[in-house]
Amino acid sequence: MNDKIAKLLNEQINKEFYSAYLYLDIANFYDSLDLDGYANYYTIQAQEERDHALLFMKYMQNNGLKVTFEAIGKPDKEFNSVLDPLLVAAEHERYVTSLINDIYHAAHEGKDYRTMKFLDWFVDEQMEEEDNADSMVSRYKLFGSDPKGLYSLDQEYGQRIYTAPSLVL
Numbered sequence: 001m002n003d004k005i006a007k008l009l010n011e012q013i014n015k016e017f018y019s020a021y022l023y024l025d026i027a028n029f030y031d032s033l034d035l036d037g038y039a040n041y042y043t044i045q046a047q048e049e050r051d052h053a054l055l056f057m058k059y060m061q062n063n064g065l066k067v068t069f070e071a072i073g074k075p076d077k078e079f080n081s082v083l084d085p086l087l088v089a090a091e092h093e094r095y096v097t098s099l100i101n102d103i104y105h106a107a108h109e110g111k112d113y114r115t116m117k118f119l120d121w122f123v124d125e126q127m128e129e130e131d132n133a134d135s136m137v138s139r140y141k142l143f144g145s146d147p148k149g150l151y152s153l154d155q156e157y158g159q160r161i162y163t164a165p166s167l168v169l
């Protein structure tokens with residue numbers, strides 16, 4: 001594996017931990033509004049991001065690559081409405097997709113078919129993440145301005161339970 005790909009994989013571990021941090025920040029914001037369902041949803045989302053970080057770490061370990069941890073960035077988004085974090089999350093997932101695509105591109109250029117195959121799972125995952133994030137925005141816009149609508153959205157997001165990733169290394 002070439003150094004460029006190894007560097008991008010190592011950076012992705014940090015980016016996934018940052019995503020977890022961002023989603024916990026969002027969970028804290030919703031908790032402060034007593035929207036416990038939304039808080040639950042993003043707490044579980046953070047667990048998923050931590051899982052992603054561990055998958056990148058395991059993949060590097062399995063390939064005999066040195067893993068280097070860097071400082072995780074401070075989540076510095078400002079939230080002033082129930083909608084704000086949903087928009088931030090949707091934008092963030094598109095950014096993460098672009099990161100996965102960049103690693104995929106480097107793997108393709110480096111004829112690193114093993115890394116491309118590993119990343120396929122993340123390509124599919126990002127489609128789902130973007131779809132879910134966009135749907136949370138549109139459902140809030142449709143139902144969230146009505147208190148009963150917001151209450152039932154919050155109830156629904158409170159039902160989300162953690163499931164381990166389908167990719168096992």
Ligand code: MG
Pocket residue numbers: 016019048049052096
């Ligand atoms: Mg992720």
